[in-house]
Amino acid sequence: MLKSYLNKALIEAGCDEAGRGCLAGPVFAAAVILPKDFRHPMLNDSKQLSDKQRKELRPIIEKEALAYGVAEVSHTEIDEINILNASFLAMHRALDQLKTEPQSLLIDGNRFKKYRSLPHHCIIEGDGKYLSIAAASILAKTYRDDLMDRLHEEFPNYGWNTNRGYGTVAHREAIIKHGLTEYHRKSFRLLPDQLELKF
Numbered sequence: 496m497l498k499s500y501l502n503k504a505l506i507e508a509g510c511d512e513a514g515r516g517c518l519a520g521p522v523f524a525a526a527v528i529l530p531k532d533f534r535h536p537m538l539n540d541s542k543q544l545s546d547k548q549r550k551e552l553r554p555i556i557e558k559e560a561l562a563y564g565v566a567e568v569s570h571t572e573i574d575e576i577n578i579l580n581a582s583f584l585a586m587h588r589a590l591d592q593l594k595t596e597p598q599s600l601l602i603d604g605n606r607f608k609k610y611r612s613l614p615h616h617c618i619i620e621g622d623g624k625y626l627s628i629a630a631a632s633i634l635a636k637t638y639r640d641d642l643m644d645r646l647h648e649e650f651p652n653y654g655w656n657t658n659r660g661y662g663t664v665a666h667r668e669a670i671i672k673h674g675l676t677e678y679h680r681k682s683f684r685l686l687p688d689q690l691e692l693k694f
Contacts, residue, residue, distance in 0.1 A: 497539065497623070498624060498626065499532070499533065499534075500627075501625065507528065508590065508593060508600050509526070509603075509621070509628035509631045510525070510600060510601065510603065511632040512525075513632065513636040514635075514659070517662075518662045518679060519655065519666075520642065520643055520655070522567065523635045523642075524568075524582065524585035524635050525631040526563065526590045526592070527556065527562075527563045527634065528561040528597055528627065533559055533626065535552065535555060537552055539629055540622040540629055541622065541629070541633045541636040549636060549637050549640075553634060556633060557634075562593040562595035563592075563630075564588075564593050565634050566588030566589040567585060567588075567638075567639070567642075568581040568588070574680055583608040586610070589635075590610055598613070600613055600614070601615075601618060602615050603620075604619065605619050639659070640659055643660055652672075653676070660678075667686055
């Protein structure tokens with residue numbers, strides 16, 4: 496069972512990102528402050544949920560959260576500052592949107608760049624341990640999926656409505672056949688043998 500908090504006495508914001516390992520599109524992050532007594536039987540790590548379940552949970556999280564923020568860092572920014580820094584920046588931007596000031600941050604993963612003067616706790620697989628991080632993972636994932644669905648309409652050859660920009664065999668084959676789009680991350684290893692592509 497996921498935990499409601501790390502420290503009951505503090506206002507905690509859970510943070511997570513989505514799209515870090517993708518070959519195309521931005522990285523998204525969300526920050527969520529939940530009431531200490533919030534519970535929902537379906538709420539879990541977004542990777543353990545179906546697309547339908549995530550979509551059902553998103554409006555519930557947005558309605559019940561004390562505060563939430565969702566932000567993105569573009570593919571061009573990722574190429575400029577690298578994906579690790581882009582993930583931190585996306586989380587910072589999401590935290591900037593919170594209308595309630597958190598006193599502590601619960602971060603999914605093992606590294607984070609300090610946000611203001613707030614204490615933070617890096618929790619490996621935190622989206623499967625704390626409700627607020629799980630909620631953040633769902634918001635980040637669903638907002639990013641929505642964007643990739645829209646980009647798929649613009650570039651239908653790459654299957655972004657199903658692979659969401661990840662490096663599936665079909666996605667890599669589409670890169671070989673059709674070349675790169677403006678949304679591909681040029682700093683990433685896009686093909687196993689790094690065939691010459693026109694950037």
